[in-house]
Amino acid sequence: MVTFLFWNINKKPILNLVVQLIHEHNVDVLILAESNINDREILIELNNSLKIVFYPDIPIPKRLQILTRYPSKFVTPISDSPYISFRHFQLPLYEPILLGAIHLPSKLYHSESDQVIDCTTYTSEIKIAESIVGHTRTILVGDFNMNPFEQGIVAAAGFHAISDKEITKKGYRHVGGQDYRFFYNPMWRHFGDRQGFAGTYYYDKGTQINYYWHIFDQILVRPELLEELIIDELKILSQVGSISLLNSYGKPDSSVGSDHLPLLFSIEPERRI
Amino acid sequence: MADKNLWGDLKSIEDIKTPAAYLVEQANLLSKETENLLVGVVETQKWGLGFRSDLIVEVPYMNNYRYSLLLVEYPLAMYSLKVYDLINKMNYKCDSQEQFIDSLRQILSSPAVHKVLATLKAQNFSST
Numbered sequence: 524m525v526t527f528l529f530w531n532i533n534k535k536p537i538l539n540l541v542v543q544l545i546h547e548h549n550v551d552v553l554i555l556a557e558s559n560i561n562d563r564e565i566l567i568e569l570n571n572s573l574k575i576v577f578y579p580d581i582p583i584p585k586r587l588q589i590l591t592r593y594p595s596k597f598v599t600p601i602s603d604s605p606y607i608s609f610r611h612f613q614l615p616l617y618e619p620i621l622l623g624a625i626h627l628p629s630k631l632y633h634s635e636s637d638q639v640i641d642c643t644t645y646t647s648e649i650k651i652a653e654s655i656v657g658h659t660r661t662i663l664v665g666d667f668n669m670n671p672f673e674q675g676i677v678a679a680a681g682f683h684a685i686s687d688k689e690i691t692k693k694g695y696r697h698v699g700g701q702d703y704r705f706f707y708n709p710m711w712r713h714f715g716d717r718q719g720f721a722g723t724y725y726y727d728k729g730t731q732i733n734y735y736w737h738i739f740d741q742i743l744v745r746p747e748l749l750e751e752l753i754i755d756e757l758k759i760l761s762q763v764g765s766i767s768l769l770n771s772y773g774k775p776d777s778s779v780g781s782d783h784l785p786l787l788f789s790i791e792p793e794r795r796i
Numbered sequence: 797m798a799d800k801n802l803w804g805d806l807k808s809i810e811d812i813k814t815p816a817a818y819l820v821e822q823a824n825l826l827s828k829e830t831e832n833l834l835v836g837v838v839e840t841q842k843w844g845l846g847f848r849s850d851l852i853v854e855v856p857y858m859n860n861y862r863y864s865l866l867l868v869e870y871p872l873a874m875y876s877l878k879v880y881d882l883i884n885k886m887n888y889k890c891d892s893q894e895q896f897i898d899s900l901r902q903i904l905s906s907p908a909v910h911k912v913l914a915t916l917k918a919q920n921f922s923s924t
Contacts, residue, residue: 524864574860578859593859593861594859614861615858615861615915615919616863616912616915794882794883796883796915
């Protein structure tokens with residue numbers, strides 16, 4: 524089983540919380556967005572206190588940090604663009620996984636139309652990465668700065684990520700003379716306030732349309748990984764040990780953690796023997 | 797007045813080993829036989845009304861890379877229990893200790909499990 528943790532930490536000095544989460548959930552792959560903490564600091568703190576050690580990623584400037592407990596021979600960098608980084612995990616005795624870590628531009632600087640159009644560029648990057656590794660066992664994770672229902676996520680020429688597993692299993696959809704491959708978006712299961720909060724990010728604005736809660740932080744999986752995603756292990760976390768990441772109003776508490784809540788999920792990749 | 801023994805013959809009470817204890821024995825044997833190139837680990841947790849024990853192989857030289865071989869689900873009374881062979885993708889229902897030991901033997905000595913062990917052991921000697 525491979526356990527992933529994604530967190531947009533909003534440039535907060537909360538390394539202690541990140542490390543505690545890694546301990547608490549036996550995380551194998553850590554992905555941070557909006558982090559001001561350098562890899563060296565994270566590795567020193569992590570490797571000081573774990574039975575396992577984490578390895579650094581390739582040292583190039585990027586919007587995301589990816590640290591894993593797997594030696595570099597099992598994790599190949601495929602590409603890094605301003606908004607998506609691809610890493611190919613080839614773990615012994617397991618089928619490979621292509622991870623796309625994502626941090627898309629904020630709605631503050633991009634209109635919804637910009638976001639939709641940009642998505643067609645990101646999907647080209649996904650296709651290229653998939654053709655390099657020669658398979659489509661792809662998982663995307665990150666801060667999409669769009670909700671699961673927004674056009675860029677749902678559109679065929681966008682991420683084409685939908686809420687229904689069975690439809691996703693068809694593999695692709697034929698639209699306007701072209702085939703578009705699906706992603707499954709399990710984040711739809713997290714709408715509503717059953718958990719005591721209703722998303723990964725909260726924003727209250729004084730305009731006609733106000734969703735308050737957003738699920739900008741998402742994972743999307745290709746049909747090939749549907750059965751390998753452990754759906755019950757996909758969690759939006761609101762606690763680090765006994766520390767609540769929510770304030771007394773039940774909203775993300777930036778004075779303790781980040782304005783985003785972390786996302787935890789696990790995959791049991793297909794075995795090769 | 798001498799104390800009356802209302803327990804009956806306590807010395808004749810059987811020493812029963814839990815399924816987890818059998819797994820720990822096999823895990824320790826793996827570590828010993830491979831001179832700790834592969835380390836057997838057993839993790840037991842509460843599972844529904846009973847327990848679940850996982851037999852995992854760890855490769856210390858590969859940053860404690862873990863690979864699960866099998867898992868056992870058992871009630872408090874221990875039998876009958878279920879063994880899930882994760883390598884050969886087979887399940888066993890065992891009504892007795894003997895059947896449980898038989899199923900363990902069948903799984904652990906299978907060619908597929910030996911292939912897994914050989915592959916993991918080989919990782920020790922390839923560079924990182």
